[in-house]
Amino acid sequence: MIGPTETPELWEFLHSLRTDDVLSGTIAAIESFGVFVALDEGPEHPEFPGVGFITLPELSWRSFEDASEIVHVGQRVSCLFLQADTTNGEARLSLRTGPDPFQAFADRTAVGQGLRGRITGVRPFGVIVEVADGIQGVVHRSELLPPDVDPSEDAFPPGTVLTVVVTAVDRLRRTVSLSQRQAQAG
Structure with missing residues (x-):
């Protein structure tokens, strides 16, 4: 098997x-650690299903449980090139295009x-509430x-609308803390 270090056309492409x-390109494979993309331009990868690779955090600004919620094998995509991975001979890519909706939420909240x-x-530590399109916060127990x-889902059925107060917005961790108690007190 020819490895990525023995493929000069791959390195030439990555450095260009x-x-x-x-x-x-086209989504070639979905793995637990990321997504391979077969790019329209450039050579094929000697070992992987595609020269392009998207890490899970770069798939979407939104939170998700599984990559298959965002993409599927065979799907056509346009990605931003981030950098060349010289260890694996891959083009690291991102599907997160446009402004970060979390930062826009933080600006106006x-x-x-x-x-x-x-x-x-509903989790043991509290309730997850979507307070804007794709923006979720936590009401701690x-x-x-x-x-x-x-x-519990009996006490807080999914889909129920709550009135809450924002108690913290952490731009770095991309988290929103909420309070139902403070909303009633206000």
């Missing part, structure tokens, strides 16, 4: 690419602001009503 070049959102999930209620 510039950050933010737009590359087109203040701590103490009241919002209405739909419950999208200590901030739920009634006080001391255990988060």
Whole structure:
């Protein structure tokens, strides 16, 4: 088997690419660690299903459980070139194009602001609430009503609309903390 280091046309292709070049291709394989893209231009990879590779965080600005929620094998995509991976001989790509919707949400949202959102999930630590398109926040169990209620789908059915107050927005971690108690008190 010929490895990526023994394929001069692959290296020539990778070194010809510039950050933010737009590359087109087809999703060739979905793995637990990322997605391979067979690019329209350039050589085939000697070992992998495609020269292009998208890590899971680069698939979407939105949160997701599985890559197959975002893409499927055979799907045509246009991706941004991020960098050449010289270890694996791959073009690292991103499907996250355009402005980050979380940062736009953070720009227009203040701590103490009241919002209405739909419950999208219940976890032992609290309730997940979608407060804007693709933006989810957490109401920690200590901030739920009634006080001391255990988060469960019986107590907080998914789809239910809650009124909440923003208690924190962390731009770096991309998290939103919410309170149902403060919304009732305000």
